[in-house]
Amino acid sequence: MRVLVVEDERALADMLAKGLRREAMAVDVAYDGDEALEKLAVNDYDVLVLDRDLPGVHGDAVCRTVVERDVRTRILILTAATNLRDRVDGLHLGADDYLGKPFEYEELLARVHALARRAEPRRPPVLEHRGLVVDVARRVVTRDGRRLSLTSQEFAVLTVLVEARGAVVSAEELLERAWDEHADPFTNAVRVCVSKLRAKLGEPLIETVPRAGYRI
Structure with a gap:
C-alpha cells in the first residue's frame, strides 16, 4: 500500500509517516500543497492523508485536483476545523473520510x-497459498504453522506477490x-528483498520470470 501524507506541521507529518511505515506501508x-501536487x-x-489548511495551494484545491483526475486514490482529510459545516464541506469536495484534530493514531x-x-478490489483479511498464511490486518505470516519474522519491507513485498x-x-x-519515493529504481533493492524472503520462506515459493518479474 502506498500513502501520501500532506501536513504542514512537520513533526506530526513525520510521526505519521514513521507509524505508517511500521505497518509495512x-x-x-x-x-505544503504545491509539493503535494508535484508528488x-x-x-x-x-x-492521501490530507491536512486541509495548507500553505501554498490550499488543501481544498489539492482535494479537488485529485477528484477531477478521477484516479483511484482515496482521500482522508485531517483538520482542526471539526464543526458540522466544515465536515460537510470537506466531504462535498470529494473526500472519502474526515478526521478532526486532535485524533488518536489508532x-x-x-x-x-x-x-x-x-x-x-476487496481482498480477504487472510491470504493463503501452499501452507503460507499471510494475516494482513495483524501482520502475521506463517509457513506450515511456523511463524516467520519479516521486516516491514519483506511483508509488503510478500503481500503484493500473494495478492x-x-x-x-x-x-x-x-x-x-x-517502497517510497526515495527508492532508487536502478538499485537491486527488489532482488535483495526477494532473496531474503526466499530464505525465510524455506521451500521455494517465489519464482523469477526472466525479463518480466516475480510470481508466487
Missing part, C-alpha cells in the same frame, strides 16, 4: 486501512507499491 510526505502528478497512491490507522480496501494470485509482478511495480 510505503509512505511519502509533503509539507501526486508522478506517483500512484492508494490513500483511529487514523484504521481509517487508512479502510480506505485502502476501497481503493483496490497477485500467480500473476507476474514486475520489479517496477514492486518498487511502486512497496
Whole structure:
C-alpha cells in the first residue's frame, strides 16, 4: 500500500509517516500543497492523508485536483476545523473520510486501512497459498504453522506477490507499491528483498520470470 501524507506541521507529518511505515506501508510526505501536487502528478497512491489548511495551494484545491483526475486514490482529510459545516464541506469536495484534530493514531490507522480496501478490489483479511498464511490486518505470516519474522519491507513485498494470485509482478511495480519515493529504481533493492524472503520462506515459493518479474 502506498500513502501520501500532506501536513504542514512537520513533526506530526513525520510521526505519521514513521507509524505508517511500521505497518509495512510505503509512505511519502509533503509539507505544503504545491509539493503535494508535484508528488501526486508522478506517483500512484492508494490513500492521501490530507491536512486541509495548507500553505501554498490550499488543501481544498489539492482535494479537488485529485477528484477531477478521477484516479483511484482515496482521500482522508485531517483538520482542526471539526464543526458540522466544515465536515460537510470537506466531504462535498470529494473526500472519502474526515478526521478532526486532535485524533488518536489508532483511529487514523484504521481509517487508512479502510480506505485502502476501497481503493483496490476487496481482498480477504487472510491470504493463503501452499501452507503460507499471510494475516494482513495483524501482520502475521506463517509457513506450515511456523511463524516467520519479516521486516516491514519483506511483508509488503510478500503481500503484493500473494495478492497477485500467480500473476507476474514486475520489479517496477514492486518498487511502486512497496517502497517510497526515495527508492532508487536502478538499485537491486527488489532482488535483495526477494532473496531474503526466499530464505525465510524455506521451500521455494517465489519464482523469477526472466525479463518480466516475480510470481508466487
